[in-house]
Amino acid sequence: MGRGWLNTGGRTLSLEDFRGRVVILDFWTFCCINCLHVLDELRDLEQRFGDVLTIVGVHSPKFVHEADPDALAAAVERYEVHHPVLDDPDLVTWQAYTARAWPTLVVVDPEGYVVAQLAGEGHAASIEALVAELVAEHRAKGTLREGDGPYVPPTPQPSTLRFPAKAIALPDGNLLVADAGHHSLAELAPDAETLVRRIGSGRRGLLDGGPDDARFAEPNGLCLVPDELRATLGYDVVVADTANHVLRGVRLDDGTVTTVAGTGEQFMVGAPDNLVGELAGEAFVPGSKVPSRDVKLSSPWDVTWVPELAAFVVAMAGNHTLWAFDGKEGSVELFAGTMNEGLQDGPLLDAWFAQPSGLAVERGAVWVADAETSALRRVDAAARTVSTAVGQGLFDFGHRDGPARPGALPAPAGCRDAARRLGAGRRHLRRRAPPLRPRRRSPRWRRGHHPGDGARGAERRLRARGR
Incomplete structure (x- = not known):
């Protein structure tokens, strides 16, 4: 058996x-x-x-x-x-x-x-x-x-964290952790062990509100809002709330959670209803900005601030793309990728990704952990191109009886x-x-x-x- x-x-x-x-x-x-x-x-x-x-x-x-x-x-x-x-x-x-x-x-x-x-x-x-x-x-x-x-x-095992996905340092020295398994955010003391508070009720769902009432669903990505934007945006942290298909804004002083992008429904490639509100019935156009609450997203897995773009870049794992979120304008756009799954370098809107899941920024470049191609991709914000830094886009289908020859x-x-x-x-x-x-x-x-x-x-x- x-x-x-x-x-x-x-x-x-x-x-x-x-x-x-x-x-x-x-x-x-x-x-x-x-x-x-x-x-x-x-x-x-x-x-x-x-x-x-x-x-x-x-x-x-x-x-x-x-x-x-x-x-x-x-x-x-x-x-x-x-x-x-x-x-x-x-x-x-x-x-x-x-x-x-x-x-x-x-x-x-x-x-x-x-x-x-x-x-x-x-x-x-x-x-x-x-x-x-x-x-x-x-x-x-x-x-x-x-x-x-x-x-x-199974018998539940109590723990402070359950499948933590990402941690960021807060201005006061504490750490904020995307506690995916508890459907919440955990704020820890600088010792990374002492729980200071929890933001989110711990129940799976999509609900805005205070720290005891708000609900998340497998939050994975976190990004601190730049100092100069916090007062304007009204929140301090952007959260990639993956299974809810939304981005959330969190205000640190009182733990209030607000949905800032997405509708709570999944963007389906080729579907006619990916835009809602005043845009309902219109075709989604890659590279065009749309109101952030009037478009569906698809499993946002990570989010990072890119100064050269003056926007947050989102790893949209569900449809193999990168999106840009402008909190000041309240808009989003498909920034890179075609929604085809694979590895192909080139201009932003011609490149192919495969389940991008992790992001980091260094000197004008966005580094992307492209999970399904086992590759590390580099997005040049100024040149608006995508290149592969590590990996060849090969699947490793090895099994327990020994590694297999990877197929292209x-x-x-x-x-x-x-x-x-x-x-x-x-x-x-x-x-x-x-x-x-x-x-x-x-x-x-x-x-x-x-x-x-x-x-x-x-x-x-x-x-x-x-x-």
Whole structure:
């Protein structure tokens, strides 16, 4: 079988344990931003259909580090995964269900048949409609089993910090920490141990207000506002509130939190409703400034002040770009990147990034930790160009039986398009779901293979069968 289960209280599960329930298998990996988006999409489904629906995360690692069981356990805790997770380090279950993209969702009906398979994110509405239909159908047939699922929450361990993401020094010598796991900010004394106060209630959500009422969702990035702007802006710190898809402003004297950019909804590439308010219905134009509260953002992961631009630069991990936020004007613009995922240098709006997650500024350059390409990128603010300082844009698909030959990073834009077409409609496959207790065998997955190749291949096969 796979290496084991998480969130089951030590119990080993099989499909027989889910008979009579609607099951969604979520093939994911914890360093994939699209997979993290799907985790958020599934939360509402878990709450609405919790008595008849079981979600099972099948963790299918892409990188060597993701196959580490301790790292997986930490990720399950950090991202608050509230359903059973099968650890599938050899990708045996991934192969059994012919998954080819991160993430892939497979819907299994209460009688054990696969009825739909969708690749990519943004399928929440379609899956919700499908689950509601399956529940009604099998309740009428008498094949639906209602009640609690197999999820067993782990015992919480109290701690001052839980998955701290970034720390900055405050003017008084204290430290402010983005306490992502506690959905709050923690102010520490200069000894970096003594908790002075907490800003945020600690409950996941999006709510402005005082330090005891405000809510964050996995805040990751922090940036101190320059002295000369604090009085004008009315806040002292900018926070990249990642899972809320917004930027927040925090006033240090009383801990008041205000949303300064974003709507709380995720920017979806190609969607017609990324602009709201007076701009609703208009097309989003890269490089054009728009009011900061009238545009959706996508998983802002870090934020830093760039004096040469007189603006804050935001690592927008969710759509592989960098944005500029002008707090004085109350505007944002797409500053660098095309929203294609990959590694390509050149002029700002022609460059490709892949999940930019960390930022630093030095002498007119913005340094970007470009996570999915394992590269360090340099943005020259004056020349308005992007170059790669470290890394070659190679994926390392090594696994436990030894490192693999890295494959050159392909152009995943085509992968995303194929995934959208593949999952655009409901695919009634009506085939028995393979077991969740896979036989041990050597993985047939070709390392260096990108999921887009499989998505395109699956699409060709569907066309050949007339689907």
